[in-house]
Amino acid sequence: MKQFLHILVCFILTSSFAQNEKVFEQANSLYNEGNYAKAIEKYHTILDSGEHSAELFYNMANAHYKLNHIAPSIYYYEKALLLKPRDKEILNNITYARNMTIDDIEVLPEVGFSRLLNKATNTMSYDNWAKLAVVLVVLFVILFLFYVFSHRTAKKRFAFITSSVCIILAFVALAFAFHKYELVEKDQPAIVFAQEAQIKSEPNLRSTESFKLHEGTKVQVLDTINNWKKIKLSDGKTGWVLNDDIKMLKTF
Incomplete structure (x- = not known):
């Protein structure tokens, strides 16, 4: 059956x-x-x-x-x-x-340590970082066993140093895996579909208007309250927009 x-x-x-x-x-x-x-x-x-x-x-x-x-x-x-x-x-x-969009929004570049960290993290997916961490742990175990059972001083020294390096790199790779996962989870892009969307200072129609956006503009969604979403622009500005005015990208 x-x-x-x-x-x-x-x-x-x-x-x-x-x-x-x-x-x-x-x-x-x-x-x-x-x-x-x-x-x-x-x-x-x-x-x-x-x-x-x-x-x-x-x-x-x-x-x-x-x-x-x-x-x-x-x-x-x-x-x-x-x-x-x-x-x-x-x-x-x-x-x-x-080029057909109306809104001209400046992109604020990442600077300092954050830029270097994110650039290094984005070289691989979090799955690949996790796999690398597993490989390094396996190498650590093999080298550590070689260190324990080896009788020659030079070989024991080599095994100890390389196994130590492997376990340190394994923890680094694991940290990159968690950081990459966090970056992916926080990345919630959406596209403005309303011809003209009013961005409010608070998630209600009575609040003041912060600015306007037009169709085709890409935003990042930070939070959701009822039928409102808090968004952030590439220039750092934030505000609240109605759910119906945007469309999330990571929906398949």
Whole structure:
């Protein structure tokens, strides 16, 4: 019975994948014909089925860009970058899309120790930092055993020094893994979808307006209270915006 269910699930998944491939080709044909709105509808049917990919988001972004849909084009380019952060075509096209936005927000560069720490941390994912820590711990155990059972002074000294270095580096790698995980968890980007969003000083409509944002602007979400989100801009400004005025990027 279990084997039958496994075969049935595999059959359903294979059929769904084949169907989505067909729809993807149809959408691409519509795009090439200049029927961008219909192409977007086809791409959305794939998303609604639960499947997503960098290629799908990239093509959706291109179609929205052709229709001058500022927020959706940037939104889907950004989602494609989450899956393929170094893709040259996505990086090139999102630059053109960002040029359509109204808000010109200065990016405050990181400085000092924080900049160096984050740059070092971002060289690998937290999974890879954790794997490196495990490898270093294994090396420490092997070298420590070699130190215990070795009888020659020179070999014992070498084993002791190298095992000590390995365990220190293991703790460093583990610290980087936790820091990377924290950076990823704190990174909650969103795109403004409202044509003009009022950013309030507090999470209620009666509070004073701090500033305005326009569609396509990227923000960081810091907190959520009821139907309000606290956001932060790349220049350091913060405020509260209605949930419906923005769309979170890390939702798949």
